[in-house]
Amino acid sequence: MKIAFLGLGTMGKPMAANLIKAGYRLRLWNRSAEAATSLAELGGQVALTPLEAVKGADIVISMLADDHATRAVMIDGGGLEGMSRGAIHLNMATIAVAFADELTQIHRDKGLRYIAGPVLGRVNVAEAGQLNILAAGDTATLQEVQPLLDILGQKTWYFGDKPAQANVVKLAVNFMIASAIGSMGEAVALAQGYGAEKADFIDLITSTVFAAPVYKGYGGAIAAETFEPAGFKLSLGLKDVSLGLEAGAQANVPMPIASVLRDQHLDSLAHHEGQLDWAALARVSARRAGQNDQ
Amino acid sequence: MKIAFLGLGTMGKPMAANLIKAGYRLRLWNRSAEAATSLAELGGQVALTPLEAVKGADIVISMLADDHATRAVMIDGGGLEGMSRGAIHLNMATIAVAFADELTQIHRDKGLRYIAGPVLGRVNVAEAGQLNILAAGDTATLQEVQPLLDILGQKTWYFGDKPAQANVVKLAVNFMIASAIGSMGEAVALAQGYGAEKADFIDLITSTVFAAPVYKGYGGAIAAETFEPAGFKLSLGLKDVSLGLEAGAQANVPMPIASVLRDQHLDSLAHHEGQLDWAALARVSARRAGQNDQ
Amino acid sequence: MKIAFLGLGTMGKPMAANLIKAGYRLRLWNRSAEAATSLAELGGQVALTPLEAVKGADIVISMLADDHATRAVMIDGGGLEGMSRGAIHLNMATIAVAFADELTQIHRDKGLRYIAGPVLGRVNVAEAGQLNILAAGDTATLQEVQPLLDILGQKTWYFGDKPAQANVVKLAVNFMIASAIGSMGEAVALAQGYGAEKADFIDLITSTVFAAPVYKGYGGAIAAETFEPAGFKLSLGLKDVSLGLEAGAQANVPMPIASVLRDQHLDSLAHHEGQLDWAALARVSARRAGQNDQ
Amino acid sequence: MKIAFLGLGTMGKPMAANLIKAGYRLRLWNRSAEAATSLAELGGQVALTPLEAVKGADIVISMLADDHATRAVMIDGGGLEGMSRGAIHLNMATIAVAFADELTQIHRDKGLRYIAGPVLGRVNVAEAGQLNILAAGDTATLQEVQPLLDILGQKTWYFGDKPAQANVVKLAVNFMIASAIGSMGEAVALAQGYGAEKADFIDLITSTVFAAPVYKGYGGAIAAETFEPAGFKLSLGLKDVSLGLEAGAQANVPMPIASVLRDQHLDSLAHHEGQLDWAALARVSARRAGQNDQ
DSSP, rough: OOOOOOOTTHHHHHHHHHHHHHTOEEEOOOHHHHHHHHHHTTTTOSSSSSHHHHTTOOOOOOOOOOOHHHHIIIITSSSSHHTTTTTTEEEOOOOOOHHHHHHHHHHHHHHEEEEEEEEEEHHHHTTOOEEEEEEBSSSHHHHHHHHHHHHEEEEEEEEOTHHHHHHHHHHHHHHHHHHHHHHHHHHHHHHTTTTTOHHHHHHHHHHHTOSHHHHHHHHHHHTOOOOOSSSSBBBHHHHHOOOOOOOOHHHHHOHHHEEEEEEEEHHHHHTTTSSGGGGHHHHHHHHHOSSSSS | OOEEEEESSHHHHHHHHHHHHOOOOOOEOOHHHHHHHHHTTTOOOEOOOOOHHTTOSSSEEOOOOSSSHHHIIIIIHHHHHHTTTEEEEEOOOOOOOOHHHHHHHHHHHTOEEEOOOEEOOOOOEEEETTTEEEEOOOOHHHHHHHHHHHEEEEEEOOOOOSSHHHHHHHHHHHHHHHHHHHHHHHHHHHHHHHTTHHHHHHHHHHEEEEEOOOHHHHHHHHHHHHOOOOOHHHHHHHHHHHHHHHHHHHHTTTOOOHHHHHHHHHHHTTTOTTTTBBBGGHHHHHHTTTTEEE | OOEEOOOTTTTTHHHHHHHHHHTTEEEEEEHHHHHHHHHHHOOOOSSSSSHHHHTTTTTEEOSSSSSSIIIIIIITTTHHHHHHHTTTEOOOOOOOHHHHHHHHHHHHHTOOEEEOEEEOOOOOHHHHEEEEEEEHHHHHHHHHHHHHHHHEEEEEEEOOOOOOHHHHHHHHHHHHHHHHHHHHOOOOOOOHHHTTTTTHHHHHHHHHHOOOOOHHHHHHHHHTTTOOSSOOOOOOHHHHHHHHHHHHHHHTTTOOOHHHHHHHHHHHHHTTTTSGGGGGHHHHHHHTOOOOOO | OEEEEEOOOHHHHHHHHHHTOOOOOOOOEEEEEEHHHHTTTTOOOOOOOHHHHTTTOSSSOOOOOSSSIIIIIIIISSHHSSSSOOEEEEEOOOOHHHHHHHHEEEEEEEEEEEEEEEOOOHHHHHHHOOOOEEEEEEEHHHHHHHEEEEHHHEEEEOSSTTTTTHHHHHHHHHHHHHHHHHHHEEEEEEEEHHHHHOOHHHHHHHHTTTSSSHHHHHHHHHTTTTOOOOSSSSHHHHHHHHHHHHHHTTOOOHHHHHHHHHHHHHHHHTTTOOBBBBBGGHHHHHHEEEEEEE
16 A cells, blocks of 8 residues: 655654554655655655655645645645545645635545544654544545554544534634633633732642643643743644634634634734744733733 | 531532531521531531521631622621621632622621632532632631631632632632533534534543543533533523623723623523523524524 | 702703703702802702702702712612602612612602603713703603703603613613724724724714714724823723623623623723723724734 | 726626716626626627726726625736736725735736725715725825726725725724624613613614714614615625624734624524625624524
8 A cells, every 4th residue: 555645744744654663655745855854764755746745645644734735735736636546635634624625626526535634632642643533534435544543543533424524623622722721811810810829720720620631731831921932833823713713604603702712812913922832822811901011 | 616507508518517527516507497407417506597506606617609698697697796706707608709808808897707718519529528629818717727628628729818819719710611611612513513413522522632520521411412400500600700700800800701601691591591501501602503493 | 849959070060050040949969069069159059968958859860970879879878768758869870770670669669759861961961951861760750850851951762661771771872882982993903903094094984984973082082092181981981881781681681792892991991091081992902903002 | 098897786887887977988897798788878888808898998997796706807817917017907896905915916016006996885875976985005096096086986085005905994994884783783682671662772872972874774774673675785794894804813903893793793694694684783682682583
């Protein structure tokens, strides 16, 4: 089985590495060549263009940065054009649902098979092959890529036969993360408004009702006011919340909390906080309450 | 040491029982007498009026339903009037911060000592003596009641020397719970807008990034659409969110997510859902998206 | 016909003056005596206490600052106690609907008649006897006070037989004014985000689709950034928006725009802008967009 | 001077007619031919393609439905390609600011001159040549088209040398109209929550502080519950509010009221009200408060 892997960024690289280590032969392409080269040492085969990578592949996995990069490589850059009729494209990036629908149609028109497989988990989880994979698309096709997904992740969650369904779930999850951060920010501002220590408050909630990874991670950063280096940039959070709102709009789903969060992110960006960690969203609540000078 | 316990509702009763079982002699009062009578069998002493209960007590614990009940019993009903100078009042109810400040002043004026000790945990947690207790007030005074708190809860969290600080933290936590329910509702409506199954979505998040009690509990109810019997009524959720917003207003803390949640609760009440479990808040998002007929 | 007039503030004084000039004999009371004294020159009779003022009056008009002042004077201060059975109390202040309901009940219990008559218009309009009066209560009773209302205002608008109905309309109007200011602020921030001049924008809208007094007044202040002296203080705007939200909550009416506005006002207060004119609310939008240093 | 006019819809047709009546020779193009044919009787010259229309024109006026139509005709359909170097394109449609920036760049690259001139006013205003024209772009170029604008409108408002500045102002105005409708809806729901008549309330505000065209028009429809036929469809309102939010996002301007309004529109669409008049937005507030069965 010939596999192509396009997009060797923070997430893509360890994912490709895991597949190679598992014995698969991968043809690799990345916009900047170094990432591919370093994987060549593990046994990967470097392609100089997307076209060269996908040529003759049975399965093409793409993990490109966003809609724009995916479009540039797979549509405008010839990625899909170069694929063999009947081959499978497994797109693991977080993309817009409208774009997912467009891709679904394009694949159908070209006689290609398409599976959406966006993931939950950051780089260390990817390295450990412990991602949670949100999958959607034709079930028979999914079965063919399942052995690969089993290497990349700890579990594959299936959300339906339309690829966009996996993408919308990914956006819904990221909206919920934004919401967790945003409501911590608001709660902390409230507590601070009465002189309660925010670290004590975060300690309380993450030890009790909110003893979940996302609260511990972002809550810890909020308590310590440590927003650099960014684990996940606030500006990327805005992108995902905005994609969630767009998806909602397309299906006539009002999302008032997401709307508030989007405005909070814009407030952050207007105050030059877009490069900080997503947890810095909490600064907006503090700033509005006059609790800091930022 | 003489202890009075006022308010033997769902929470107060098991709390008082635990103190009695631990060997403390309690004088008990409740608006309706049955609750007190049943505890008499354990060894408690039933008082017919708040005044009779608090008379000569070293420590008065109150766990009354809300601001109104607390005012009726402790202020208008003579509870504080009957206490001995220097005695301690430990108020474990969830009350407004403005009322906490008012109570603080009244105690000071009367030469009484006042500790706020609202709790996290439902009735089963209270029965097990595993509450998390949010405490605020004078530290020396707190030390005197600490042995009692150690029986009632697994841990006491201290938030400052002003009693209102414990109350605001309690309101901040409850706001966060409302926020968790509200954002699940919004995320589920988004997923359903694309035909993804809400049970699958809830399963995903509560198994991964949101593997916290509050998401499992309310999320399970949302997935199963089981809103009766109510573990915690939506109308009580509105009360707490409103108290949180009032507390925010008093300290000039804008709380836009709480504002959205308040409006969602009102939407629920306008559709006769106030008696349902708090999880039913998710129906608002579905209804606005035209996803149900309710 | 004996008339008492309680509350001779900015609005009450010119209103009382107009009644005196029209030939009515008024007994006047105000918390600080000067206001009453100056009206004595016109022919008014100064009372030293609310009780003295209302004694034997057929109609008692009150124009007190807010709920608190109204309660202090009319309930706790003996105003209602001193009125003769069957006398009419015409309350022209902007008060909460819950308080209006409470007052309605108290009057009924005491055998007094009660009309709510809050007004639209500022001091110059009051001076000119050109107020718009929002009235509610028993129609026969209203007819008895109509001659007085005809002196005070250009038109009486009737909203129902429950006094609270006039109060809720007043709050709804003030909410709409806040909304007009808030949306101008948001629109101006948007235009400024692209370098368009805010004065040009305000000029455009107030010359075309928004050629209404409220837009011209507040819009002019926004364009010129002239927020002092305050025609109507932002902090008073917050009071009215909050009363509107409370009224909404009591009737299960979600008011998401009012909720946003309330948060904007709190943001203003947190930045020490509560004493500025209501138009300064626009600064919140600019500040959040990073368009000023305030 | 040769003039081409592309887009003869509801607004474009009377605008083109006025130019013809004023003595200008126009080459006309419209997607469906009838509109152009009817203007031929006035003296206009019908073109069968955009290319034929713009060929040799000194000034090309486009009034196409939206971004999509403008792109289809002017970019993909060869409209700009066919224009002579140095010719002026006056785009009077309401388009996105991002698209305005893209068009600005394209014109520059092709050696064309570009003026944005979106308008305020509906069809009857267009017929009367009384539009308000929001203009932006190079001032010398604007002067060349001013004689045409003087026929089409009563006044030209200038907002800067970047075409997008006129577009953002148009979006800001339309956001404000949405805000006026939305806040009327909320205020009416509040008043109705207490049994006050909505017609009385609308009558009050449009006779006093909100005596402006936009309140009278939409308010009248709300009071009478007359939402068909649509003067301006709610679904088009959503489009403009969404474009306003996009513009805000691009400039980091949080727009929380616009966010609320967007959610209200989605709620309307989810309840099949998109084809109704924009005033029907008020039904959302009533529905959420349980005041109707819709």
